[in-house]
Amino acid sequence: MSVTAVVMIGCGGFGRYHLDNILKMRDSTKVVAIVEPSKEMIERTSEVFKKFDIPLPPVYARLDEFLKSGPKTETAFIITPHNMHFPQTK
Numbered sequence: 001m002s003v004t005a006v007v008m009i010g011c012g013g014f015g016r017y018h019l020d021n022i023l024k025m026r027d028s029t030k031v032v033a034i035v036e037p038s039k040e041m042i043e044r045t046s047e048v049f050k051k052f053d054i055p056l057p058p059v060y061a062r063l064d065e066f067l068k069s070g071p072k073t074e075t076a077f078i079i080t081p082h083n084m085h086f087p088q089t090k
Contacts (some may be wrong), residue, residue: 001027001028002028003022003027003028003029003030004028004029004030004074004075005030005071005072005073005074005075006022006029006031006032006033006073006074006075006076006077007030007031007032007034007035007066007070007073007075007076007077008022008034008035008036008045008046008077008079009035009063009066009076009077009078010036010078010079011034011036011037011038011041011042011044011045011079012038012079014079015028015041015045015077015079016044016045016048018077018079019031019045019048020021020048020051022077023049023051023052023054024052024088025044025050026052026054031054031057032057032058032073032075033058033059033060033066033070033071034056034057034059034060035059035060035061035062035063035065035066036059036060036061037061037062042056042059048072058070058071058072077085
């Protein structure tokens with residue numbers, strides 16, 4: 001079975017909830033990058049990875065930084081405030 005490389009864009013409360021479920025599917029899904037500007041949210045997110053004994057992947061503070069130099073992904077989970085979704089998909 002192949003593993004799908006994903007990026008998490010946004011790791012607030014909803015993001016961490018979804019992340020917990022995504023990490024449970026580690027046989028088929030791997031989070032290879034995170035986009036999150038808040039250091040506090042990154043620290044909270046790292047606790048979710050620790051719970052599964054998985055190292056925190058590279059973190060990018062800005063989406064444009066990830067798009068420029070981040071790893072290749074097959075799927076993006078956009079878990080940011082609703083008003084940001086459309087601009088982030090352009």
